[in-house]
Amino acid sequence: xxxxxxxxxxxxxxxxxxxxxxxxxxxxxxxxxxxxxxxxxxxxxxxxxxxxxxxxxxxxxxxxxxxxxxxxxxxxxxxxxxxxxxxxxxxxxxxxxxxxxxxxxxxxxxxxxxxxxxxxxxxxxxxxxxxxxxxxxxxxxxxxxxxxxxxxxxxxxxxxxxxxxxxxxxxxxxxxxxxxxxxxxxxxxxxxxxxxxxxxxxxxxxxxxxxxxxxxxxxxxxxxxxxxxx
Amino acid sequence: xxxxxxxxxxxxxxxxxxxxxxxxxxxxxxxxxxxxxxxxxxxxxxxxxxxxxxxxxxxxxxxxxxxxxxxxxxxxxxxxxxxxxxxxxxxxxxxxxxxxxxxxxxxxxxxxxxxxxxxxxxxxxxxxxxxxxxxxxxxxxxxxxxxxxxxxxxxxxxxxxxxxxxxxxxxxxxxxxxxxxxxxxxxxxxxxxxxxxxxxxxxxxxxxxxxxxxxxxxxxxxxxxxxxxxxxxxxxxxxxxxxxxxxxxxxxxxxxxxxxxxxxxxxxxxxxxxxxxxxxxxxxxxxxxxxxxxxxxxxxxxxxxxxxxxxxxxxxxxxxxxxxxxxxxxxxxxxxxxxxxxxxxxxxxxxxxxxxxxxxxxxxxxxxxxxxxxxxxxxxxxxxxx
Ligand SMILES: Nc1ncnc2c1ncn2[C@@H]1O[C@H](COP(=O)(O)OP(=O)(O)OP(=O)(O)O)[C@@H](O)[C@H]1O
Ligand SMILES: [Mg+2]
Numbered sequence: 001x002x003x004x005x006x007x008x009x010x011x012x013x014x015x016x017x018x019x020x021x022x023x024x025x026x027x028x029x030x031x032x033x034x035x036x037x038x039x040x041x042x043x044x045x046x047x048x049x050x051x052x053x054x055x056x057x058x059x060x061x062x063x064x065x066x067x068x069x070x071x072x073x074x075x076x077x078x079x080x081x082x083x084x085x086x087x088x089x090x091x092x093x094x095x096x097x098x099x100x101x102x103x104x105x106x107x108x109x110x111x112x113x114x115x116x117x118x119x120x121x122x123x124x125x126x127x128x129x130x131x132x133x134x135x136x137x138x139x140x141x142x143x144x145x146x147x148x149x150x151x152x153x154x155x156x157x158x159x160x161x162x163x164x165x166x167x168x169x170x171x172x173x174x175x176x177x178x179x180x181x182x183x184x185x186x187x188x189x190x191x192x193x194x195x196x197x198x199x200x201x202x203x204x205x206x207x208x209x210x211x212x213x214x215x216x217x218x219x220x221x222x223x224x225x226x227x228x229x230x
Numbered sequence: 231x232x233x234x235x236x237x238x239x240x241x242x243x244x245x246x247x248x249x250x251x252x253x254x255x256x257x258x259x260x261x262x263x264x265x266x267x268x269x270x271x272x273x274x275x276x277x278x279x280x281x282x283x284x285x286x287x288x289x290x291x292x293x294x295x296x297x298x299x300x301x302x303x304x305x306x307x308x309x310x311x312x313x314x315x316x317x318x319x320x321x322x323x324x325x326x327x328x329x330x331x332x333x334x335x336x337x338x339x340x341x342x343x344x345x346x347x348x349x350x351x352x353x354x355x356x357x358x359x360x361x362x363x364x365x366x367x368x369x370x371x372x373x374x375x376x377x378x379x380x381x382x383x384x385x386x387x388x389x390x391x392x393x394x395x396x397x398x399x400x401x402x403x404x405x406x407x408x409x410x411x412x413x414x415x416x417x418x419x420x421x422x423x424x425x426x427x428x429x430x431x432x433x434x435x436x437x438x439x440x441x442x443x444x445x446x447x448x449x450x451x452x453x454x455x456x457x458x459x460x461x462x463x464x465x466x467x468x469x470x471x472x473x474x475x476x477x478x479x480x481x482x483x484x485x486x487x488x489x490x491x492x493x494x495x496x497x498x499x500x501x502x503x504x505x506x507x508x509x510x511x512x513x514x515x516x517x518x519x520x521x522x523x524x525x526x527x528x529x530x531x532x533x534x535x536x537x538x539x540x541x542x543x544x545x546x547x548x549x550x551x552x553x554x555x556x557x558x559x560x561x562x563x564x565x566x567x568x569x570x571x572x573x574x575x576x577x578x579x580x581x582x583x584x585x586x587x588x589x590x591x592x593x594x595x596x597x598x599x600x601x602x603x604x605x606x607x608x609x610x611x612x613x614x615x616x
Contacts, residue, residue: 049614058527059610079531086529093613097524101239111528113232158528 002033005166005198006055011064011074013050013221024050026221027064034165037192037199039209042218048202049170051218055200056089056168057081069165086114090159092169096151098143104130104154105139111162129157132195133187149180156187160197167191169201173208185211237541243514251510252550255592258499259554259585260561265492266581267562271415272482272489279475282311283343284443284451286458289468292481295437296467298428301336303461304443309454311446314340315424315438320387321398323374330370331419332384334427337365343444346409347417353378353404364422365404369414373567376402384420389431398430415566415575443471500592508596511543515600522604523612536605543597544590551589555582 013025024047032038032055040048053059054066057073060081066074071084090111098107105126112122130136133153143151152172159167169188173181189211191197201212209215217224242248286304288294298315305313319332337357341347349357349365357363366376376382379402386396400422408414428435445454455471462469472480515522522535530538559577566575 053610056527058613082526082529082531085527091527093524097520097613099236099239099521099524101243102236106235106239110236110525113236114529119232 002035004031005034005036005069006030006032006200007065007067008054009065011054011061011066013047013054013059014062023062024221025054025061028221028223030216030223032198032200034198035192035196036214037189037212038201039212039215040200040202040218041204041206041209041215044204046218047221048218052168052170052200052202055166056091057085086111087162088164088166090162090164090167092152092155092159092167092172094171094174096143096148096155096175098151098155098158100143103140103142104135104146104157107143107154108158108161110158115162125161126157129161130154132160132191133157147180148176149183152176152180152184153187156184156191160191160195165198167197167199169199171202171204173203173205178207181205181208233538233541237538237545240514240518240538241542241545243517247510247513248546251507251546252553254506255503255547255550255589256554256557258503259551259589260558261499261554262496262585262588263555263558263577263581264562264565265496266584267558267575267577269489269492270578270581271575279473279478280343280444281448281473281475282445282451283474284445284455284458284471285474285477286441286443286469286471287477288440289459289470292440295434295439296441296469298424298436298438300462300467300469301438301441304441304458307454307457307461309445309447309450309457310443312339312343312444313441314343315441316340317424317427317437317439319384319389319427321384321389321396322387323382323384328374332422333419334422334424336424337421339444340421340442343442344417346413347406348409349404349406353406356403360401360403361423361426362399362401363403364400364420365406366402366420367414367418368405368407369418370420371402371405376405378402378405382420389427389434391430392432394432442474500588503592504596507543507547507592508599510546511539511596511600514542515539515604519607519612520615522607523609526607526609527613532605535607536601539601539604540594540597543601544593547589547593547596548586551585551592555585 008028008030011025011028012023014021014023028051040051042048050059054061054073055068057068057076061074064074065072069088071088073081073084076084099110105123108126108129109122112125117125127136127139130139133156135150135153135157138146138150138154143154146154167188172188173184176184185208188199188201192199192213201208203209286296286300288296301313301315304310314336316333316335319334321332322329341349341354353365357365364382371377382400382402384398384400386398390396391398400420406417408417424438443454443458445451451473458471459469525535526532555577562575562577569575
């Protein structure tokens with residue numbers, strides 16, 4: 001029996017804009033097992049990013065129970081969530097979100113600055129992370145000197161450098177061409193298979209979803225179907 | 231320390247903007263250092279004033295001359311130890327830009343009253359023997375290349391000779407220094423005999439500009455002041471006597487309240503700087519809202535992000551301020567060498583500490599609002615560019 005890493009019970013998310021309240025996620029139940037590579041699909045505005053932000057501890061549910069690992073995210077304060085994120089989750093975004101003024105190495109090092117590791121230990125881990133994503137020779141380059149695919153791989157190195165169990169990726173290939181996208185997806189697959197990372201990935205691209213072990217569809221804030229691959 | 235590369239890289243995000251801002255801050259601090267040094271030079275006059283010295287001037291103005299006969303009358307008061315008359319000569323050497331103060335006075339009592347002036351005994355004796363003799367501060371002798379035995383031509387600004395000529399000549403017989411090198415700028419002057427001056431000048435004979443009085447005991451100052459002014463009350467030449475300290479203070483006040491003018495200039499400069507630097511910091515934070523959101527996503531706390539922005543502001547202001555102060559430290563000795571009366575001009579540790587405190591305050595004031603904005607940033611909204 002697989003171990004459950006992420007578990008949602010009756011999770012809802014509402015936003016209040018002025019006098020109007022909109023419910024973006026309705027009473028979701030979801031379990032994600034350790035070692036899963038879950039693709040989350042659905043039309044624009046269906047709540048994919050909102051769900052991902054909840055799982056990644058960037059936001060808190062309006063109702064329901066949200067457990068990731070041993071942590072009850074729905075009961076944590078925003079300061080507790082911040083500390084939890086630093087240790088347990090890596091983020092990959094559509095537009096890479098690297099700091100343009102820092103070299104690839106320094107970007108990857110950012111999460112490690114929050115740990116007690118020494119400068120030498122930090123650099124060692126940065127090198128390993130860059131090696132895993134195949135960019136060991138680009139450490140000194142600034143983001144502007146990298147291609148889109150390379151920048152996204154640096155972002156993935158930054159997401160894994162502190163060795164989180166969970167990776168959340170919001171349209172990580174949304175800005176890449178087919179070939180580069182496939183390389184990045186292959187890398188995520190490798191991290192999932194070889195390094196045991198649990199991955200939740202939002203995508204619009206059915207081909208991208210094929211790299212995942214499971215696919216879930218979200219429509220107007222409800223989960224509609226679950227398909228297993230592989 | 232581990233955040234230094236991040237802060238440094240962020241600081242230079244837009245190099246022209248950072249350079250321009252730093253240049254403005256550096257110039258402001260250069261100005262601050264120069265004006266503070268000048269202000270301090272003015273105020274040393276007050277600090278070195280002798281506790282037992284009084285200055286007697288005309289009752290209504292410093293430019294009102296007094297009969298030289300006042301000297302004897304004051305001297306006869308029981309609380310008075312010494313009296314010397316002095317006048318403002320107002321001449322220059324060769325050209326007007328070579329101006330420095332010259333005073334005719336009674337050399338013997340004057341030197342006795344000013345123990346901080348150090349003149350070798352043999353030179354003092356030579357001075358007392360030489361009717362046309364003069365003694366000069368070492369800093370001035372060095373600047374103009376004077377040595378003992380030189381005949382020094384001084385062109386009079388106020389007092390012509392009896393024949394109408396302005397070309398006075400003095401025999402340099404002594405070069406003095408001050409006990410404390412710090413006081414050099416106060417006694418940067420030339421002294422010669424009142425007797426010679428009074429005989430040779432065309433008009434104004436039998437008068438002095440003011441008198442310096444040494445009391446037997448500083449505790450008696452107030453009594454002696456009243457006695458002196460009472461001596462001449464209701465005469466055509468009424469006097470006003472003050473302690474040397476009060477006199478120096480009043481003199482500086484008359485020259486325009488330099489301290490106030492300088493504070494106003496510095497205040498205006500820093501007020502402008504507040505907006506300029508504040509704007510730079512605001513822009514810098516506004517531009518990288520998404521980047522700050524990413525840092526928070528990675529687990530940087532609200533307080534951490536606040537500290538990063540404040541650190542950036544501190545780095546900007548301190549670095550620029552220190553460059554301005556360093557430039558001032560390099561320039562001040564050169565300025566001091568060109569300005570008579572300001573040979574002590576320097577960046578003092580006190581002025582330096584004050585400047586650093588101002589820089590820190592500036593950094594905190596201009597950094598606080600952007601730092602709070604960065605701190606309050608909501609990740610989810612910032613990432614969605616909402
Ligand atoms: N902070 C917020 N305040 C108000 N409304 C919000 C907020 N965040 C999300 N929404 C709304 O919730 C709905 C779902 O948004 P979400 O970003 O999760 O959609 P998505 O499935 O990721 O869409 P896309 O595919 O376009 O990225 C949208 O209608 C959006 O406008
Ligand atoms: Mg989305």
